[in-house]
Amino acid sequence: MVEGPHRRTPDQLRSRLWFDNPDNPGMTALYLERYLNYGLTREELQGKKPIIGIAQTGSDLSPCNRHHLELAKRVREGITAAGGIAFEFPCHPIQETGKRPTACLDRNLSYLSLVEVLYGYPLDGVVLLTGCDKTTPACLMAAATVNLPAISMNVGPMLNGWYHGERTGSGTVIWKARERHAAGEIDYEQFMDIVASSAPSDGHCNTMGTASTMNALAEALGMSLPGSAAIPAPYRERGQMAYETGKRIVEMVWEDLKPSDIMTREAFENVIVANAAIGGSTNAPIHINAIAKHIGVPLTCDDWEKIGFEIPLLVNMQPAGAYLGEEYYRAGGLPAVIAELIAAGKIHERAPTCAGATIGDNCRGKFTWDREVIRPYDKPLKEKAGFLNLKGTLFDSAIMKTSVISKEFQDRYLSNPSDPNAFEGRVVVFDGPEDYHHRIDDASLNIDERTILIMRGAGPIGYPGAAEVVNMQPPSVLIKRGVFALPCIGDGRQSGTSGSPSILNASPEAAAGGGLALLQTGDRIRIDLNKRSADILISDEELRRRRADLEAKGGYPYPASQTPWQEIQRSMVDQLSEGMTLKPAMKFQRVAQT
Ligand code: FES
């Protein structure tokens, strides 16, 4: 049994400071009267019932999470059935496919605003309605900072997409269709039809992109009810899980079971293991490291390599595999994956969860019946599915998912028998995504099948929020010759729905003085996966000269901010390896108790 340190009595409810505080009748009356005005009674507000926030991330601006407008009704019914009172409120929208310049810009803004709401209003606990990529980390980061009893519930993936008898997965199909479009195989109309087919219902991306990843990891962390993350949005089980989630948060308030009781170092280590086994997104280290920082658990990109790299890929889901969210759910979802990992001795079974039991008790023996979709640990889809953390003169940290390296790539770059894990190449450098789009087909760049493409100016400062642009498509002449991928390195991010073997999240970014800022088109670089190194092959003296030149120019140039928030965030944001958190926020921990 997992509980917080003390059982709470009705007199110890936090909301009583607002609604029933005889020491301050003036303020109590003021708080009370306006919450009575829509029909709540004094008996409800002063009746010593937990007041539970429902953090609503769905709206017309957030199609991935929009189904939460319906699900929140079931959450509310669960809260009421368990003796609580539900207060639903809106969160700042973060729609991955709608927000410019990039949705990730708003993760920290949504985090900040949710912290203010959770701290400043009469809430005893909160249900976090998560889904689209950044909504999940933003909510969990805020829950960590405030440390009120909290439980997250995913909106669930869309149903499978289909086009002409083939599964079309969100995002992943775009990367494939854009290659076919560039190769002249399909026209504009077919391009649009294929991509639209991948979004057949309510819900978030149906691939193992960042949304499926982050919600699976919220469950692995212990912050969502077991089995909840993978339920497709339109399935009846999703509404039932909403009801159970509402019921459970009320109990968590009485148990005083808070994020700090659940998000322990062991739980984060479980998350890293789970991420490799599901084939999770390269965005996960950024967001998980951020959540860990806000709850005060040390976690680094070295931990991701040390704990996760050797773990095999068990889930056969796009982009790394073949299937989509419906098959994954029917095969057992995350509990079936954790059961495999437990049997292999890779999970800290005693890590607590919001369900009130340990992750071991929740998942042990819940093996899948469909071994095509969730593989046994000893017959995985791929070995070593975790991330490498590379370092060198190019950057202090960058993530690489080696399990997605294709046979073709391997033959071209890694086929030196004396050193099969190292490759060298000439680089072509792009300054941001616009520069790439303008120049990629420029013949004078001499891009061939052994060129390495560099994307810089795409980190948290250079392209505020860090753009998902590192997986660059080769020039169309190469695509027409059948070369669909070149190695890409960059200080930006890559979509979780892309299977490219890029080296990304490079920190520090060019705009923060990282080594990428010193590169010039035509330079050669060397990547050695055994040594985890990434270096510029030019002399130290030349590097020093370039560094001095860059500093004399005032550093790597980047475009001006277009909004106040872009400017504010740029002035105080950490690098991707550090979770892209806001530096001044770090001194605020567990604020609900202070
Ligand atoms: Fe929202 Fe993928 S775009 S989940």
Ligand code: MG
């Ligand atoms: Mg994305």
